[in-house]
Amino acid sequence: MKNSVGKRAQRVDGLAKVTGCAKFVADLMPGGALCAKILHSPHPHAEIVSIDTTAAEKLPGVKAVICGRDYPLHTGLYHVDQYMFAMEKVRYVGEPVAAVAALDEKTAAQAIDLIKVRYRKLKPNFDPIHGMKKSAPLIHPNLHKYFHVSAINPVPHTNIANHFKIRKGDPDSAFKKSFCIIENRFHVPQIQHVPMETHGAIALAEQTGRITVWSSCQSPFTVRYLMANCFKREIGDIRVIAPYVGGGFGCKAGINIEPITVALALKCPGRHVKLILTREEEMYTVVVRQACHIRIKSGVDRTGRILAQENEYIWDCGAYAGYGVNIVRAAGYSICGAYNIDNLKGDSIGVYTNRPVGSAFRGFGMSEIHWAIEQQMDILAHELGIDPVEFRHINALKPGSHNATGELVTVNTGNIHKCLDQVAADLGWGKKLPKYRALGIALAQKAPAMPNNATSSAVVKFNENGGVELLFSGMEIGQGVMTAMAQICAETLEIPLEKVTVVGLPDTDYSPYEWQTVASRLTFSCGNAVKKAAEDAICQMKIISAGIFKVRADDVVYKNGVFSHKNKSIELVQICMGYQFTDGHTVGGAIVGRGHFTAEGCINCDPDTGYSPKPVANWTFGAQGVDLSVCPETGRITIHKVSCTYDVGKVINPLTIEGQAYGGIVQGMGAGIMEQLIVDEQTGMVKNPSLVDYKIPTALDMPEEMTASFVETAQLDGPFGARGVGEHTMIPTPAAIANAVYHATGVRIMDLPVTPEKILSGMHGLDFDSKDSNAKPEQPVSRSKKKRGRPPLYAKKWDRVKR
Amino acid sequence: MNTVSVTFTINGEKETRQVRTDMTLLKFIRETLLLTGTKEGCGEGECGACTVIMNGKAVHSCMVLAAEIDGADIQTVESLAGSGELDKLQLKFMEHGAVQCGFCTPGMLMTAKALLNSNPNPTKAQIKEAIAGNLCRCTGYKQIIAAIQDSSRGGRK
Numbered sequence: 001m002k003n004s005v006g007k008r009a010q011r012v013d014g015l016a017k018v019t020g021c022a023k024f025v026a027d028l029m030p031g032g033a034l035c036a037k038i039l040h041s042p043h044p045h046a047e048i049v050s051i052d053t054t055a056a057e058k059l060p061g062v063k064a065v066i067c068g069r070d071y072p073l074h075t076g077l078y079h080v081d082q083y084m085f086a087m088e089k090v091r092y093v094g095e096p097v098a099a100v101a102a103l104d105e106k107t108a109a110q111a112i113d114l115i116k117v118r119y120r121k122l123k124p125n126f127d128p129i130h131g132m133k134k135s136a137p138l139i140h141p142n143l144h145k146y147f148h149v150s151a152i153n154p155v156p157h158t159n160i161a162n163h164f165k166i167r168k169g170d171p172d173s174a175f176k177k178s179f180c181i182i183e184n185r186f187h188v189p190q191i192q193h194v195p196m197e198t199h200g201a202i203a204l205a206e207q208t209g210r211i212t213v214w215s216s217c218q219s220p221f222t223v224r225y226l227m228a229n230c231f232k233r234e235i236g237d238i239r240v241i242a243p244y245v246g247g248g249f250g251c252k253a254g255i256n257i258e259p260i261t262v263a264l265a266l267k268c269p270g271r272h273v274k275l276i277l278t279r280e281e282e283m284y285t286v287v288v289r290q291a292c293h294i295r296i297k298s299g300v301d302r303t304g305r306i307l308a309q310e311n312e313y314i315w316d317c318g319a320y321a322g323y324g325v326n327i328v329r330a331a332g333y334s335i336c337g338a339y340n341i342d343n344l345k346g347d348s349i350g351v352y353t354n355r356p357v358g359s360a361f362r363g364f365g366m367s368e369i370h371w372a373i374e375q376q377m378d379i380l381a382h383e384l385g386i387d388p389v390e391f392r393h394i395n396a397l398k399p400g401s402h403n404a405t406g407e408l409v410t411v412n413t414g415n416i417h418k419c420l421d422q423v424a425a426d427l428g429w430g431k432k433l434p435k436y437r438a439l440g441i442a443l444a445q446k447a448p449a450m451p452n453n454a455t456s457s458a459v460v461k462f463n464e465n466g467g468v469e470l471l472f473s474g475m476e477i478g479q480g481v482m483t484a485m486a487q488i489c490a491e492t493l494e495i496p497l498e499k500v501t502v503v504g505l506p507d508t509d510y511s512p513y514e515w516q517t518v519a520s521r522l523t524f525s526c527g528n529a530v531k532k533a534a535e536d537a538i539c540q541m542k543i544i545s546a547g548i549f550k551v552r553a554d555d556v557v558y559k560n561g562v563f564s565h566k567n568k569s570i571e572l573v574q575i576c577m578g579y580q581f582t583d584g585h586t587v588g589g590a591i592v593g594r595g596h597f598t599a600e601g602c603i604n605c606d607p608d609t610g611y612s613p614k615p616v617a618n619w620t621f622g623a624q625g626v627d628l629s630v631c632p633e634t635g636r637i638t639i640h641k642v643s644c645t646y647d648v649g650k651v652i653n654p655l656t657i658e659g660q661a662y663g664g665i666v667q668g669m670g671a672g673i674m675e676q677l678i679v680d681e682q683t684g685m686v687k688n689p690s691l692v693d694y695k696i697p698t699a700l701d702m703p704e705e706m707t708a709s710f711v712e713t714a715q716l717d718g719p720f721g722a723r724g725v726g727e728h729t730m731i732p733t734p735a736a737i738a739n740a741v742y743h744a745t746g747v748r749i750m751d752l753p754v755t756p757e758k759i760l761s762g763m764h765g766l767d768f769d770s771k772d773s774n775a776k777p778e779q780p781v782s783r784s785k786k787k788r789g790r791p792p793l794y795a796k797k798w799d800r801v802k803r
Numbered sequence: 804m805n806t807v808s809v810t811f812t813i814n815g816e817k818e819t820r821q822v823r824t825d826m827t828l829l830k831f832i833r834e835t836l837l838l839t840g841t842k843e844g845c846g847e848g849e850c851g852a853c854t855v856i857m858n859g860k861a862v863h864s865c866m867v868l869a870a871e872i873d874g875a876d877i878q879t880v881e882s883l884a885g886s887g888e889l890d891k892l893q894l895k896f897m898e899h900g901a902v903q904c905g906f907c908t909p910g911m912l913m914t915a916k917a918l919l920n921s922n923p924n925p926t927k928a929q930i931k932e933a934i935a936g937n938l939c940r941c942t943g944y945k946q947i948i949a950a951i952q953d954s955s956r957g958g959r960k
């Protein structure tokens with residue numbers, strides 16, 4: 001019964017969610033649970049002189065008070081740079097300094113107020129470009145002592161947490177040969193994930209030494225592993241259970257607040273300690289998306305071919321970069337987007353500042369760099385008088401080209417040109433539009449940013465009716481992984497989808513291993529593990545049937561739930577629990593299939609040149625186009641239509657993939673025109689830590705129309721040809737909007753988000769001075785002697801050199 | 804600690820309880836009545852995750868005090884399939900892919916339910932208006948709007 005993959009199947013977790021039965025971590029209410037609260041740093045950069053917890057400890061109802069000296073332990077995934085609680089000094093406003101567990105919320109809050117911390121203020125730095133200078137205060141003086149994975153290159157005794165370089169070809173001579181050189185600067189501010197469910201965790205430490213954690217997390221096994229490292233325990237002493245997650249978008253990747261609940265729980269054995277963050281805490285005390293200062297210089301020939309390019313990304317990692325360093329790396333190996341450029345100089349540099357901690361965010365650096373790349377492409381096209389779609393066709397990767405790291409693109413890598421044409425057709429590219437209305441287009445590429453040994457596993461266990469329970473540990477965070485895995489399993493086993501029961505909420509004690517639910521990697525990686533587990537089960541049953549048929553296993557055919565050889569056949573249901581002959585004797589037994597998958601052949605990039613023949617498991621390409629109008633009086637944007645097309649290899653489920661596309665477009669639109677976390681540069685405080693002041697799109701803001709379509713160029717090692725797409729859907733949106741705004745008004749916005757004020761001041765030729773803009777007056781370190789100043793918010797003339 | 808006695812109907816059943824005067828209806832529903840289908844996304848009236856129907860109107864239960872519900876009729880998401888059969892809205896949400904992480908879903912359903920009760924045949928604009936106070940970070944709203952439209956009297960089925 002091969003009709004599950006590609007089917008518009010309803011979500012397997014839908015029923016639990018529409019009835020309110022689906023339990024999220026806050027919905028778990030173990031009896032007698034203690035309530036935890038965190039004391040956060042009020043300073044962006046300060047020495048901790050002393051912490052006095054005595055008054056808090058004496059408050060009736062308080063069961064535990066802890067701070068850094070109780071647990072001088074580091075956490076971090078790629079770069080272990082963060083203490084569980086601040087030690088010696090604090091590095092951002094909102095950093096956890098101490099925590100309490102008490103009988104109820106009120107008491108916990110009172111106890112927090114009773115903790116006395118004396119600080120000696122240090123000079124903060126909020127500007128990564130300044131942070132790269134020798135004169136800047138060192139935020140992590142012990143950077144050289146931190147443990148980091150081998151793919152990361154921190155620069156000791158600086159604020160640079162990671163520096164990724166691409167050196168390809170000979171850009172200097174290629175620039176000299178260029179007909180036209182254009183250089184621009186762009187800026188992307190910090191933004192917030194805003195999952196509707198805030199972070200939460202519950203911990204229980206028992207006298208046996210066992211620690212159990214229930215957490216709203218994307219990565220239960222990684223939480224377990226990092227926790228074992230951090231608390232110096234055996235991995236088996238720790239159990240992590242993940243209930244439903246109310247949106248992650250990256251902020252629940254890696255490890256977050258879990259160690260705090262465990263530290264408290266260890267002080268009150270036998271009692272559950274529950275910590276649910278408030279919306280305000282969610283906004284800046286956990287993680288946010290990194291800001292980025294971008295410079296791109298391109299040299300093109302007369303025909304529109306890009307001969308050389310310099311891409312410089314200076315990332316504001318915030319106070320810690322345990323996860324952020326890998327975004328720096330991802331931006332490095334993807335440095336020039338989906339384009340074929342032979343002469344390339346790329347630098348992706350992550351710098352510590354005293355802003356909130358930057359971390360994974362849907363798109364993992366790609367949305368940020370595409371904001372600049374895709375505008376630069378439009379600017380080049382405009383300058384040469386070439387249509388932006390045509391310009392992209394000239395330069396985008398095609399079979400035979402080599403991408404930034406030198407990897408060869410083949411016909412199976414994915415077809416960006418088809419995506420581009422599809423979007424152009426959907427939008428009616430070239431059609432005549434009224435004044436102040438225009439189309440804009442942008443491409444996207446992204447690979448799963450994961451360690452080369454990131455692995456997935458799955459178990460398929462049969463039941464008496466020939467159905468299966470499918471176990472895996474990819475987290476259902478809304479993307480639809482449960483449903484996709486069920487479809488892959490049913491398709492491979494050739495049984496009806498209804499016969500697959502997904503046991504998809506992981507418990508590290510019972511569930512098969514999964515590295516993390518990040519990087520849009522589950523359909524590909526976990527999907528392969530599921531497929532292999534199902535194949536393993538079939539293989540086992542073929543061997544048993546072969547014994548029954550008295551033939552070789554290779555001679556047994558399996559089709560639609562039946563094992564056969566010539567005219568002999570056995571139904572799956574007769575064999576999956578052991579086959580009983582008529583005289584009663586039985587062969588075989590309960591079948592359990594297992595599978596694992598690790599992407600093959602991925603090689604770390606060379607630290608000096610970035611070269612790698614295969615830096616990542618795969619690439620997903622796509623395009624997005626926007627049709628919008630701008631009101632010339634108010635500068636307000638009305639988005640009429642957004643169309644997107646991605647080459648996903650194979651659509652496993654049209655219903656859920658469309659959901660990813662629409663959701664990504666609207667999240668991308670939020671980043672494009674409304675969202676920005678504003679840090680006060682005097683106090684380091686986030687000025688808009690609420691949903692009142694930090695607006696995300698509502699139903700009234702969404703585009704009037706959205707379309708999603710897909711190209712299916714099979715990924716050779718993908719399950720049924722599939723590759724990931726969850727994050728890609730928000731990558732091109734902001735740049736497509738900015739390009740359309742330019743075509744509609746002549747105003748080029750380089751500083752995200754595209755607000756009505758910026759458009760208006762551009763249209764009126766006014767200097768825009770946003771009080772709240774995070775853009776800094778200083779510019780990325782640049783060889784060119786170009787004038788220094790904030791990125792131009794509007795510009796009709798480019799810095800340009802014609803030769 | 805001040806408490807008051809309130810008598811109210813919850814999902815069709817009449818109850819009398821002592822409630823603390825500083826307790827929100829949201830906390831009361833979740834922690835006292837243990838109906839955890841209703842979610843807290845902000846506690847400040849800004850996200851709609853906590854939406855329940857009170858006396859026929861969709862309200863943010865985090866902005867109502869439990870002490871105010873004396874005599875009130877309250878419906879939470881658990882009431883929708885209370886009869887043993889799924890509500891049309893629930894079916895349509897599943898059919899249209901209007902659910903992703905599911906955290907906004909209970910509140911969204913209750914807002915939609917209140918809308919359809921008062922206006923069985925809303926336009927797309929009226930639906931958008933009605934759910935504007937219910938934030939969803941996952942879906943982009945398109946499939947939610949389609950599901951509500953399809954559940955309305957003029958819907959396709």
Ligand code: FES
Pocket residue numbers: 842843844845846847848849850851852853854863864865866
């Ligand atoms: S929790 Fe009530 S509106 Fe957000």
Ligand code: FES
Pocket residue numbers: 196246247478901902903904905906907908938939940941942
């Ligand atoms: S489905 Fe996740 S917030 Fe709406």
